[in-house]
Structures are given as C-alpha cells and as structure tokens.
Amino acid sequence: METALEEIEFLALSANRVTVLERLAAEPQSRADLADATGASQATLGRILEDFEERSWIRRDGGTYTATPTGKLVSDGFTNLLTIVETEQSLRELVPYxxxxxxxxxxxxxxxxxxxxxxxxxxxxxxxxxxxxxxxxxxxxxxxxxxxxxxxxxxxxxxxxxxxxxxxxxxxxxxxxxxxxxxxxxxxxxxxxxxxxxxxxxxxxxxxxxxxxxxxxxxxxxxxxxxxxxxxxxxxxxxxxxxxxxxxxxxxxxxxxxxxxxxx
Structure with missing residues (x-):
C-alpha cells in the first residue's frame, strides 16, 4: 500500500485527476461530462477512473460515476489544502508586515x-x-x-x-x-x-x-x-x-x- 504522501503526490501531479475527483464528489457525472470538464482524451480519462476505482474513491452506477464517502473525504481534504496554499501564496509578500x-x-x-x-x-x-x-x-x-x-x-x-x-x-x-x-x-x-x-x-x-x-x-x-x-x-x-x-x-x-x- 502506498503511503499517504505518495497518495497525495499521485493526486497532485495531475490537474485532471483533481478535477475529476472534485466533480464526482459534488455530483454524479458521465464520462462525457468529465471529458468536457477536463478536455482529457478518453484513454487518459479511462486511466484516471480505473485508478480511482482501485482506490475505492469512486464507483460506477450504470452510465455515471460518483465519489464514495472516502473519495469525498480525500477530495475535501485536498481542496482545503489547495485553498490554504493559495492563501499563503497571496499573502507571502506581505508576511513581513x-x-x-x-x-x-x-x-x-x-x-x-x-x-x-x-x-x-x-x-x-x-x-x-x-x-x-x-x-x-x-x-x-x-x-x-x-x-x-x-x-x-x-x-x-x-x-x-x-x-x-x-x-x-x-x-x-x-x-x-x-x-x-x-x-x-x-x-x-x-x-x-x-x-x-x-x-x-x-x-x-x-x-x-x-x-x-x-x-x-x-x-x-x-x-x-x-x-x-x-x-x-x-x-x-x-x-x-x-x-x-x-x-x-x-x-x-x-x-x-x-x-x-x-x-x-
């Protein structure tokens, strides 16, 4: 099993992975919906969905995909981390004051x-x-x-x-x-x-x-x-x-x- 840091790195290294997980955590999506949101090829999108299913972050329900409770947990935590880092970046030059x-x-x-x-x-x-x-x-x-x-x-x-x-x-x-x-x-x-x-x-x-x-x-x-x-x-x-x-x-x-x- 990968470490927590390795899982974070896995998600962080692909903007498409982040987008797919965020959208699925918000509501069920079809592959067409996800392709429109990411602009990713079907091959790339297929790998992302397969990797997420292996981690039990998402599940397929007929023609749509949705995040599992643990998938939502990961998505929420990662989004919070992104927000914190973005806030730090915006404040960085003003920190001395x-x-x-x-x-x-x-x-x-x-x-x-x-x-x-x-x-x-x-x-x-x-x-x-x-x-x-x-x-x-x-x-x-x-x-x-x-x-x-x-x-x-x-x-x-x-x-x-x-x-x-x-x-x-x-x-x-x-x-x-x-x-x-x-x-x-x-x-x-x-x-x-x-x-x-x-x-x-x-x-x-x-x-x-x-x-x-x-x-x-x-x-x-x-x-x-x-x-x-x-x-x-x-x-x-x-x-x-x-x-x-x-x-x-x-x-x-x-x-x-x-x-x-x-x-x-």
Missing amino acids: LPADALDFDLAHLADATIVQPTQTRPSAPLQRTLDLTTACSEIRSFSHAFNNQSLATVEQQVADGDLVFSGVFSNSAIDALTAESELCHLLRSLVEAEDAHVRVYDGEVPLAVTVADDVVHLLLRDDRGILQGSIDTDAEAVQSWAIDRFEAYWEASRPLEASDLSH
Missing part, C-alpha cells in the same frame, strides 16, 4: 480577501483602496497607529456631509503627528466636533491599522519606516468578529479626544 501576535484568527479566513500592493505606476493603490471603502460605506470603526492626511480629509468630509458615522481609536503618536501640522489639526478638530464622529486616544501601542467599513474589514500594512506595503480586506465573518472585538477593547481602554486638547 503582518503583526502575527495581533492577528489571532485563522489566516485561512483570508482565502477570499482582496489584496492590493503598490506598483510602480500606482504606488498609492493600497491607500486608494482605503479611500474607496470609506466613501462607499455608512459607518466606520477604526483603530490605528496612523491617520494620514487623505484618510482624515475623506472621513471629515463624509461626516460633514452626513454620509458617515465614524468612531476611531488612535495611538498618541498618530494624534501628535496630526496636531503638529496646523491644516491637519484643523481637520481633526472639525472631525472631533462633529456630531457623528467620536475619536479616542489610546496611550499604549496600536500595532495595526484596521478599518471596519460597514461589514468589510480593511488592514493597511506598513513597514518599520512607515512606508505603505499593501492592504488586505475581507468580509469574512470570523475576521469581522475579531476586528470588532479588538476595536471594542481599544475603545474601552482609551480616552476621548476633545477639541480643547488640540493646540492649533
């Missing part, structure tokens, strides 16, 4: 995430993704170590127009950076004074820049120098739950930012 200790949810929940990275022609693409989400939502809850001028201006305008309810918790350093510039300080004061905005200051470190825009969780990633490296956003329920719990924890441990706190 992910604060692993803070992301205490299963990264498999990022399988369908939208990942945006800066390019030579679009260096601010991740930030633009943030702004697009901001202008498309009605409520934002945010916690971050930074609040850049474009995001601040967009949020302030959306709130002033009555299109957005905003709640944000920021580190001291983020607020200090804004108050150091008179124009940004003015925008921040306008936001703080708005009825539909609530800004708080957290005295400790905030290792993430997270925005919950309606039901979308958006992470903006920077390197140690503060240079933008990418963004990740998802509407996965598990990530939403994580982000909201984090936001509420920072909110409870922070203090309100008052207009009188702003020096300019």
Whole structure:
C-alpha cells in the first residue's frame, strides 16, 4: 500500500485527476461530462477512473460515476489544502508586515480577501483602496497607529456631509503627528466636533491599522519606516468578529479626544 504522501503526490501531479475527483464528489457525472470538464482524451480519462476505482474513491452506477464517502473525504481534504496554499501564496509578500501576535484568527479566513500592493505606476493603490471603502460605506470603526492626511480629509468630509458615522481609536503618536501640522489639526478638530464622529486616544501601542467599513474589514500594512506595503480586506465573518472585538477593547481602554486638547 502506498503511503499517504505518495497518495497525495499521485493526486497532485495531475490537474485532471483533481478535477475529476472534485466533480464526482459534488455530483454524479458521465464520462462525457468529465471529458468536457477536463478536455482529457478518453484513454487518459479511462486511466484516471480505473485508478480511482482501485482506490475505492469512486464507483460506477450504470452510465455515471460518483465519489464514495472516502473519495469525498480525500477530495475535501485536498481542496482545503489547495485553498490554504493559495492563501499563503497571496499573502507571502506581505508576511513581513503582518503583526502575527495581533492577528489571532485563522489566516485561512483570508482565502477570499482582496489584496492590493503598490506598483510602480500606482504606488498609492493600497491607500486608494482605503479611500474607496470609506466613501462607499455608512459607518466606520477604526483603530490605528496612523491617520494620514487623505484618510482624515475623506472621513471629515463624509461626516460633514452626513454620509458617515465614524468612531476611531488612535495611538498618541498618530494624534501628535496630526496636531503638529496646523491644516491637519484643523481637520481633526472639525472631525472631533462633529456630531457623528467620536475619536479616542489610546496611550499604549496600536500595532495595526484596521478599518471596519460597514461589514468589510480593511488592514493597511506598513513597514518599520512607515512606508505603505499593501492592504488586505475581507468580509469574512470570523475576521469581522475579531476586528470588532479588538476595536471594542481599544475603545474601552482609551480616552476621548476633545477639541480643547488640540493646540492649533
């Protein structure tokens, strides 16, 4: 009997094998159905079906084939492995900028995430993704170590127009950076004074820049120098739950930012 690794290799070395098993695990198929799905020759398809029958992964029922319970088990497990590897590949370049200790949810929940990275022609693409989400939502809850001028201006305008309810918790350093510039300080004061905005200051470190825009969780990633490296956003329920719990924890441990706190 082949080892488990050998069986995995047997399946992985042929995209046609994977496709055939996945389709049969979903519903019964005829040989014609499988040929259309794979584009494989009848000879190749015959070998695949014979190999699967020898392993008791499938059974023939008249003119159709279907996966056995163990065939479905193998198909489900292999599909999960493919999803995990595909997710890892999509995140690989951003791994150095992910604060692993803070992301205490299963990264498999990022399988369908939208990942945006800066390019030579679009260096601010991740930030633009943030702004697009901001202008498309009605409520934002945010916690971050930074609040850049474009995001601040967009949020302030959306709130002033009555299109957005905003709640944000920021580190001291983020607020200090804004108050150091008179124009940004003015925008921040306008936001703080708005009825539909609530800004708080957290005295400790905030290792993430997270925005919950309606039901979308958006992470903006920077390197140690503060240079933008990418963004990740998802509407996965598990990530939403994580982000909201984090936001509420920072909110409870922070203090309100008052207009009188702003020096300019």
